[in-house]
Amino acid sequence: MDFQLLLSSYASVFTNLQVVLMTLLGAFGGILLGAIPGMTATMGVALLVPFSFGMDLIPAVGLLLGIYCGGMYGGSISAILIHTPGTPSAAATLIDGYPMTQKGQGGYALSVAMFSSFCGGIIGALIMTFASPVIARAAMNFNSGEMFMLAVFGLSVIIAISGRSVVKGLISGFLGMTLCTVGLDPTNGLPRFITRSQTGLYEGFAFIPALIGMFAVAEVIAGVERIVRGTERHAVSHEKITRVLPDGGTIGRIWPNILSGALIGTFVGAIPGAGGDIAVFVSYGANKSFSRQPEKWGTGIPNGVAATESANNGCSGGAMIPLLALGVPGDAVTAVLLGAFIMKGIQPGPMMYVSELPTVYGVFAALMLANLAMLLVGCAGVRFFAKIVSVEKTVLYPIILVVSLLGAFSINKNVFDLGVCVGFGVFGWLMNKYEFPLSPILLTLILGPMCEQNFVRYMNLNHGDFTRIFHSPIAMTFLGLAVLSILYSIWNQGRINRLQAAEAERA
Amino acid sequence: MKDKMKTVAFSNLIASLVFLGAGAWAYSQTLSFRTVKGSYVQAATFPQIMLLGMMGFAGVLLVQSAWKLTRFGFKANDWAYEKAASLNFVKDRGVLFALVTMVLCAAFVAWFRTLGYVLASFLLCFAVMVLIGKRNLVQMLLISALVPLCMWLLFYLLLKVNIPMGPLTFVRDFVDDIL
Numbered sequence: 001m002d003f004q005l006l007l008s009s010y011a012s013v014f015t016n017l018q019v020v021l022m023t024l025l026g027a028f029g030g031i032l033l034g035a036i037p038g039m040t041a042t043m044g045v046a047l048l049v050p051f052s053f054g055m056d057l058i059p060a061v062g063l064l065l066g067i068y069c070g071g072m073y074g075g076s077i078s079a080i081l082i083h084t085p086g087t088p089s090a091a092a093t094l095i096d097g098y099p100m101t102q103k104g105q106g107g108y109a110l111s112v113a114m115f116s117s118f119c120g121g122i123i124g125a126l127i128m129t130f131a132s133p134v135i136a137r138a139a140m141n142f143n144s145g146e147m148f149m150l151a152v153f154g155l156s157v158i159i160a161i162s163g164r165s166v167v168k169g170l171i172s173g174f175l176g177m178t179l180c181t182v183g184l185d186p187t188n189g190l191p192r193f194i195t196r197s198q199t200g201l202y203e204g205f206a207f208i209p210a211l212i213g214m215f216a217v218a219e220v221i222a223g224v225e226r227i228v229r230g231t232e233r234h235a236v237s238h239e240k241i242t243r244v245l246p247d248g249g250t251i252g253r254i255w256p257n258i259l260s261g262a263l264i265g266t267f268v269g270a271i272p273g274a275g276g277d278i279a280v281f282v283s284y285g286a287n288k289s290f291s292r293q294p295e296k297w298g299t300g301i302p303n304g305v306a307a308t309e310s311a312n313n314g315c316s317g318g319a320m321i322p323l324l325a326l327g328v329p330g331d332a333v334t335a336v337l338l339g340a341f342i343m344k345g346i347q348p349g350p351m352m353y354v355s356e357l358p359t360v361y362g363v364f365a366a367l368m369l370a371n372l373a374m375l376l377v378g379c380a381g382v383r384f385f386a387k388i389v390s391v392e393k394t395v396l397y398p399i400i401l402v403v404s405l406l407g408a409f410s411i412n413k414n415v416f417d418l419g420v421c422v423g424f425g426v427f428g429w430l431m432n433k434y435e436f437p438l439s440p441i442l443l444t445l446i447l448g449p450m451c452e453q454n455f456v457r458y459m460n461l462n463h464g465d466f467t468r469i470f471h472s473p474i475a476m477t478f479l480g481l482a483v484l485s486i487l488y489s490i491w492n493q494g495r496i497n498r499l500q501a502a503e504a505e506r507a
Numbered sequence: 508m509k510d511k512m513k514t515v516a517f518s519n520l521i522a523s524l525v526f527l528g529a530g531a532w533a534y535s536q537t538l539s540f541r542t543v544k545g546s547y548v549q550a551a552t553f554p555q556i557m558l559l560g561m562m563g564f565a566g567v568l569l570v571q572s573a574w575k576l577t578r579f580g581f582k583a584n585d586w587a588y589e590k591a592a593s594l595n596f597v598k599d600r601g602v603l604f605a606l607v608t609m610v611l612c613a614a615f616v617a618w619f620r621t622l623g624y625v626l627a628s629f630l631l632c633f634a635v636m637v638l639i640g641k642r643n644l645v646q647m648l649l650i651s652a653l654v655p656l657c658m659w660l661l662f663y664l665l666l667k668v669n670i671p672m673g674p675l676t677f678v679r680d681f682v683d684d685i686l
Contacts, residue, residue, distance in 0.1 A: 174561035229601035464547035
């Protein structure tokens, strides 16, 4: 590792006013969106990707990472104050966070959440800085067959993000893989599912408009439906925030939870597909098991908030490891980030550590800065963010709609992309309505082309003999990991379904 | 049987048939893709594998759902017996208004070039607010006008992206004159 270059990259990122401003703006937007129930970090990043279009890479990455880190923390605000997690990653924070609010300690819980998020994020970013170059070096010698198996391993996480039906997740995944074959065949340039006159689809569906459609437009349509039907929840918080950061005594009590949460979060985040929503429960469970007073967990103690919040922000660093080192996104947000990198002409993966090392170090520094920005914006605006949880959806949804559509247009300045965005919005609404998960489609839209290109290259190099791939230990390792990941996810989903059924029976 | 038709299991059955039908149609399309001599993987190969995968799992969902709809496959507290979402826009105003929102979005796309972003967004934003029951006219007008205008300014001035303005092109000239 080139420490001199690393330090100079940190210095240039931290002293670049544009990067600092964009990261602060991103953190503000991220916390704002994260705090509003139903607005996820994925949606925030998708909405703001077009805003980064005219910027240089590092300010753009700063903006997006700011949203990512801010969104992770922002989710805890509504979880703590109104018992509604703003993002799935904050789902475990309400176990102890909301009881603290009920005891009149909402402000205290928010300060613990913010401090833990910051520490978790910094620890995750440090681990990413030192671990990803090692992984990238190992990945440098992968051939096309091994890259194909790596993509298959990345795709195996579809099961983990499938929700309660694995079969539906797989249907979504295969559908997404088919959708990314629309356009010209990457090897011979032959049209697939299009005619020669459909020039707008030559390069397939534009990723960002499709993404905005599935995650923003679809949510607005669903929101309209819920509001009209009267099922949209509107909770209001009257909590007064008096404290911004926890005192020394509290930090002394919660630091073991922060440390273990951050390590668990980073580790879980580094596994493709296992994002913050899984990490928080793993961290909560582990910290509770090792606690001297496990009976107090769930009654409103700061340790519970610290364990979960440090884990979900630790995830941000962890999820960046496979993204940067292997070019495989760790979760839905990093899948969007991968799209943003590609839009900027940079292909994350091992070769990035050779050809774009200063950029890689710039990204490391930007993640560190994003966590710092989250702390600063969080401290300065916690009272404001506490109010935003009660924002009227009748105002919010129309605003999201016009901002999303503008974002979809601005990428290629093409009205056809607007149509793609609305089309994917309707498609996403339908898929969501009938519980066909959208995250597998997002993942396949990213990994599909990588999978196909390496498959074709491998087959052509090996004269059509696919069985030779079984002689490569690296390819077999990825295949083994993919099989393990699938089996574990199926078992885990079955367990979750059984637990939910048992709970329903008890209720 | 009438109640069973409102369950998730039944909607899954219908969805699996839709996926099977769509998959079969798409597969038939791949048969007409051109081929290249000497290439080990043709343009149709990858989409065909994916479509077979999709149809295979749609088949699994079909069998699974059909089994759950029989009295032998019934298991209490299985989520497959929860009430399925409806698409009946005659009985469900929520679905009807969601469809109207989609039509409004489609109209936005169709009129985007002619009306320009600010005007088209003003109409869309206002219409959606009316749809979802916002009735404070001043707030509605202000939000519908200011949000698109601010977004346009942000893109035009800061991000240097030129967005169509339609009949409001004079606003762009005005901004250019000021700067």
